[in-house]
Amino acid sequence: MEFKDYYTILGVERTATADDIKGAYRKLARKYHPDVSKEAGAEARFKEIGEAYEVLKDPEKRAAYDQLGTGWRAGQEFTPPPDWAAGFEFAPGRFSTADAAEFSDFFSSLFGNFTRQADVHHSHGEDRHAKIVIPLEDAFHGATRTITLRAPRLDSEGRVVLRDHTLSVRIPKGIRDSQLIRLAGQGAPGSGGASSGDLYLEVHFDPHSVYRVEGHDLSLTLPIAPWEAALGATVKAPTPTGVVEVKIPAGSQSGQKLRLKGRGIPGEPSGDLYLVLDVVVPAADTERAQQLYRTMAQELAFNPRRTLGV
C-alpha cells in the first residue's frame, strides 16, 4: 500500500499545534466538502482530508504516526513495522466501522485494529449507504444489477480489513431517481447475536442522451421542419418503449410542448413524456433551396420582429 503524508494533505508543518491543525482542516473542509463544493474530485479529496484530520487531531494517533519517522514520502510503498504502535493505546475514535470503510488501506493497516467497537455488547449492526447508477431503461423494464462495496471485515487476528463485497440487486420497474432501495440485513453485522444493519442504496440514473428526467416525467427535444410546424404533420418520435407517431398541430412553434400521457416512467400513475418542439431551418446550400427561400421572402410578407415594433 502507499504511504500517506497526513501533514502535507492538511498543508501543515510537522510541528503544527492542535489549533493549527484544526484551522487547516476547517479551511479545507469548506473548500472540498462534497455537500458544498463544486471543485472536481472534491469527494475524494475530502475523504483524504478527513482521514488526515482523524489521525492528526488525536494526540495518541498523531504520536504513533510521528513515530514512523520522517523518512517516508507520499505514495511510497509501505508496510507497517512489526512493532508498530507498541506502547500506544488508541481510544476508539468517533468513527465507526462504517467510516473505516471510507478510509484508505494505509489508515486501516495502522489504526484498523483499534477501530473495532467493543464487541461484547449486544448491539444492532450499523446501517450502510451506497449509491447505484443505473440506465434509465431499467425503470421501464426492471433489471438485476451488481454493485461492489468496500466493506470492513475482521480478519482472523481481529484486525479490521477492507474487502470488496459484491451484491446482485433487483431493480424494480418504475424506480425513480433519488429513490432508495432498502436491503434488510445487508449492513454491518451485529455483535453479541444482534441482527445486522440494513443497506440503503440511493438510485440515480445515468444522464441519458435523449431523455431528460424530472420525477416520473420525461422530456425530449423533438426537431421538426418549418413546414411540419406551419401546416401540421404526423411525425415519428422515439419513446423509451418504442417509436410512436405524433400529430404536430398546425401553427406550432419552437418551445411548445406536446404531452404523451403515460409514456413516462411506469407506475401508479405512470409519468408523462413531454416532446419539446424545436423548429429546424433547412440549410440553403443549393440553388434550388435558395430559390425557395427567396420565394417565401417575397410572398409571405413575414416579419418575425413585429412584436418588437421594428
Next chain:
Amino acid sequence: MEKEILTGWVIGDEGVLTAEELARACRADVSWIAELTEVGVLDPEGKEQSGWRFCATDLTVARRAARLQQDFSVSTEAVAVMLDLLAEIERLRDRLKRAGLDPNE
C-alpha cells in the same frame, strides 16, 4: 453456485421510515431527528413523534445534515440554513440545465 439476487423495499415520496429507523440510518439519536424536525429540516408524515414516518428525501437530507454538522461543528439551526441554501442552489442549477445552460459556466 448461483448468486442470490436481493430484493429490497423501495422508499420514495411516501413516509415509511420511523424516527428510530431514520436515527439508526444516520447513526444519530432520535432526539437529533426530533431537533431537525422542529427546525423544519425534516417534514415527516404524522403528528406525534411515535407516529412520524419519513420518506427518501428525509433520509438523504438527514444524512447530509449529519455530515455538515460533524464536519463543520455547527448548530442545528446553522445546518438548517446551509441546507436551505444548498437546496435553492440545486433547484436553480436544475433549472439552468433544463434550459440547456451549463451551470458551471
